[in-house]
Amino acid sequence: MTVWDRPEPPTRPAPLDRDRIVAAAIALADEGGLDEVSLRKVAARLDVGPMRLYGYISTKQELFDLMLDEVYAEILPAEEPTDWREALHGHAVRTRQAALRHEWLADLLGGRPTLGPNAMAVGEAALSALDGLADIDTIMRAVETVSAYVTGAIRRETANLRAERATGLSKHEWQQAHGPHLTRMLASGRFPTLAKAVHDGRHIDAEETFTTGLTWLLDALAPKLSPPPA
Structure with missing residues (x-):
């Protein structure tokens, strides 16, 4: 029986429910990452x-599942x-914003499919937007x-954001600190294409990088998602 199927116990002696537990766990994770989430710390935040x-969740993994589904x-x-294009583009952008x-969401994405109601609703929304454009296997591979x-x-x-906090250096400060080494390596002539990319390439921020790659990907999928001829 999954955590979503298991009924919650009575709320006495102090009011408590899974929503409050999950909200407290998310707050802890937002402050310090998943390593900060433990049943002891969640209980302390809720003053219980x-x-x-354990009447509401059996393991920390169940708590992670509930947190993920809440997001x-x-x-x-x-x-x-x-x-379909608006659907997949919107899904990608909203996921990045979340x-x-x-x-900590990055640490939980890409594993086994979550069976929470919100996750399943997100999957349904993506698949249904492509329904009828190709066979179901093609649609699933596209999503x-x-x-x-x-x-x-x-x-x-x-990872870049975490590295910036861990080193205490901004992206610009990190580049300044490592610039002399990079300059020497590129001047050696061993990496001509990399040197061209560094010296001549246009440097864009994370959002533009994400949007550009997403656009190229959707362009590549378009021929496979063309409506069948009438």
Whole structure:
């Protein structure tokens, strides 16, 4: 029986429910990452004994599942998209925005499918927007391809943010600190194409990088999602 199927216990002696537990866990994760989430710390934030939580969740993994599904509610489209491209583009952008609000999301994406109601609603919204454009296997591969791109891009962007905090150096400060080494390596002539990219390439921010890659990916999927001839 999954955590979503298991009924909650009575709320005495102090009011408690899964929503409050999940909200406290998300707050802890937002402040310090998933390593800060433990049943003991969640219980302390709610001012209850840790054993009280076991009536609502059995393991920390169940708590992570509930946290993930709660964030999936932020990824659901507010309105039904008008076409498949809008649906997949919107899904990708909303997922990235959610990950920027909750950096720990990157650590939970890409694993086994979550069976929470919000996650399933997100999946239904993506698949239904493509329904009828191709066979179901092609549709599933298209959605999975976009999801894989989004997960990879989010993890890279999140890793950069974490590295910046860990070193205490901004991107510009890090580049200044490592600039002399990079200059010497490129001047050696061993990496001509990399040197061209560094010296001549246009440097863009994370959002533009994400949007450009997403556009190229959707362009590549378009021929496979053309409506069948009448």
